Amino acid sequence: MRAVVYTETGPSSVLRLTERDVPEPGPGEIRVRLVRAGVNPTDWKFRAGGMPGGMSHPEVTPGQDGAGVVDAVGPGVTAHEVGTRVWLMLVQHGQPHGTAAEYVVVPAWKAQPLPEAASYDLGAALGVPAVTAHRALTSGDVERLWPGAMEGLTVLVAGGAGAVGNAAIQLARWAGATVIATVSSDEKGALAVAAGAHHTVNYRVGDPAAEIAAITQGGVDQVVEVAPAQNDDLDRKVLRIGGTVAIYANNGGDELTLPLRATFSKNLRYQFILLYTLDDHLLRAAAEDVTAAVAAGALRVGETAGAPLHHFSLAEAAAAHDAVEQGAVGKVLLDIAGS
Known part of the structure; x- marks a missing residue:
């Protein structure tokens, strides 16, 4: 071969x-x-x-x-x-x-x-994108994904045009969440909308925290984060009390410094994700849910x-x-x- x-x-x-x-x-x-x-x-x-x-x-x-x-x-x-x-x-x-x-x-x-x-x-x-996205979405208030599992929740996907971001948007939308994606350009915003994002926010323009706050009622429940070193201030501002940041990459910097009082005063959770050290039962659960989403036509690839x-x-x-x-x-x- x-x-x-x-x-x-x-x-x-x-x-x-x-x-x-x-x-x-x-x-x-x-x-x-x-x-x-x-x-x-x-x-x-x-x-x-x-x-x-x-x-x-x-x-x-x-x-x-x-x-x-x-x-x-x-x-x-x-x-x-x-x-x-x-x-x-x-x-x-x-x-x-x-x-x-x-x-x-x-x-x-x-x-x-x-x-x-x-x-x-x-x-x-x-594989890697969808299973990572699943773990990010299930590290907060829900443990498994199915239609309605995230009903009433708001998910912020950082880097909505990336592979994990794309999968997270599609899975969160399938599970019933309201999805906001941050992007760096109108072109990437169009990709996030095609994936199913309800709202996009260009983080390079204006005041993204204010824009996200205007969309949500009470704040974001879950953040799927690709660039924590750059985005922690934004995430902390827009998360509701008891919200979760799920971090799967180190884009934009290898060091993350947290203002402790501002962080623990909101009872925030930080979940770091690496598939290679994830427990098998979490991988198997992700595989089952991703397969169900595929069967339902909720996960797609291509320009559309x-x-x-x-x-x-x-x-x-x-x-x-x-x-x-x-x-x-x-x-x-x-x-x-x-x-």
Whole structure:
């Protein structure tokens, strides 16, 4: 099979396309013939050596997310059958080989059914963004997402045009929340609206805190935060008493300083999120809810969903990594096989 690998961390040029044996599933595992693979910021950060564990194995095939068809099942697997369409999450985590390959073997629980109406593009775009968004949305007043679960709540999504922001908008809207997205331009505002945001606020213009306060009654319940070092003052101003800030990235700075009295006087909660250290029961809950949202047609990709798609061939994996590193708006995908 064809697979993209690297044997040392560094720039995207360390990636090379090679031939490897098709892997065999062991107990509790399945093999998936991949059609699409998603590329996320975490992929290039591991490859570049910017995150611990980038070279935890002598050879690494990058890629946490993907979609394809179950090709073989190992002993003890009963939840999947050969020929089942699936979407994958956290594939390379804990093993050397990820989704930038024609076949991959994964623990069966990391593969979720992909409804027939859902494209492989959508399946490969779920994973890291959607599971992160789910954890962010369920770190406050609700534990699971379903229609009506967030009815009456207001969610502020920082960076509404990003991949996690896009997923958070769609999931929060599906769950019944009123969604406000902060954006840096009219173009990104249009993407957030396409994703389903009820309101957008350009944080570079005027007084965003006053604008958000005018939209809400009593403040925001939940913030999905991508840039806490930059946005904490804004978040604290607009959150209601007892609100939650869910932080999943460090855009805009690595250090966050909190004014203690102003923060604890509102009884705020701060939830930090990294999928690689998240308890399995939270990952499984997210996978179930995301799959339900997909089945309901509540999660989409493409221009009309505010998530433009950027397709690269498997041989162009380095260019795909570069596109993500350079801030491509939307979702970067590797086309591995015809759909």
